[in-house]
Amino acid sequence: MEIALILLALLVLFVIVLLAKTVRIVPQARAGIVERFGKYKGTLPAGLNIVVPFIDRLRYLIDLREQVVSFPPQPVITEDNLVVSIDTVIYFQVTDPIAATYEIANYIQAIEQLTMTTLRNIVGGMDLEETLTSRDSINSGLRGVLDEATGKWGIRVNRVELKGIDPPPSIKDSMEKQMRADREKRAVILTAEGQRQAAILTAEGSKQSQILNAEGDRESQILRAQADREASILRAQGEGQAIQTVFQAIHDGQPDQSLLAYQYLQMMPKIAEGSANKVWVIPSEITKAMEGLGSSIHEIAGIPKDATPRTRVDMGPSEAQLPKPSGSGTSKVVEEAIAAAESASQTPTSAAKAEPAAVDAPVEPAPPVDPTAGGAITPEPPAE
Structure with a gap:
């Protein structure tokens, strides 16, 4: 019994091993290389596959997806004998699993070495400035060479990128100084241009301001002159009125x-007023004025003897009419003479006697004015 159980267990174990050797599961985007007795038998697709146990062997499992490989920085000498460190990134994909398995032992290492040699060849024909500014041309050159070389390996290089280009520290300092000087130069140029534009705008603004001020002064002077003229005309008209x-x-x-x-x-004392008047000159007309107080025969120059009415100046219908004052001493004598002439015309006899008296009667002078009393002295009756 025990021997039978052992045999049964061995049989089950053999079946399990047989199934494990027969059934092969390949993941998606993978390809399995099957060898029979060390020779290529076929390629297993993704999914469940059946192989002959103990005869067929799954040798390699190739990844068919696009792969990214980053290579460490490598020193490269430029045309102007400067050593720069360049690290690259390769994007490739296996298109033929059989060629990638049997045409080359390690295709990743082969791509790395091919990339370094091609990069040295391309960068060696460029100077530092061109190397730093020609990444696209370097990438295109690398991709063309790698794609042509790896085509027989069943690999397609999709893209090549330069991840970094590091020049020596001394060159970095020089480049930084050059860049700083160039930026300072552009800043000075921009500052000078800004100051120039500001000066031009300031000059134009000052010019416009001066023009506007001159125009304003001219208009103000014209208006002021017109106002002075109108004021002078109105002042002259007012003085005339x-x-x-x-x-x-x-x-x-x-x-x-x-x-x-x-x-x-009365105006004479006002002439002498004031502390600055040291000498008072009495005009010669003062004697005539004194004589005019006692008699109306003499007259001051420019003053009429008879106070007869003058021609009235027409001031317009709106002018107020003033009442005529009563006559002075001379006008009373004239009125008495007129009354005597009228009475004489009524009686011819008496008129003949009175006419010589009226004609020969002298005109009485105006009563003298007493300066101390401020009034006129009552006139005496005319002598017969």
């Missing part, structure tokens, strides 16, 4: 010789 009003008032008042002489004497 004032003179006409005063002249009309003098004519309406009918001043006589005595009143004007008295006013002339």
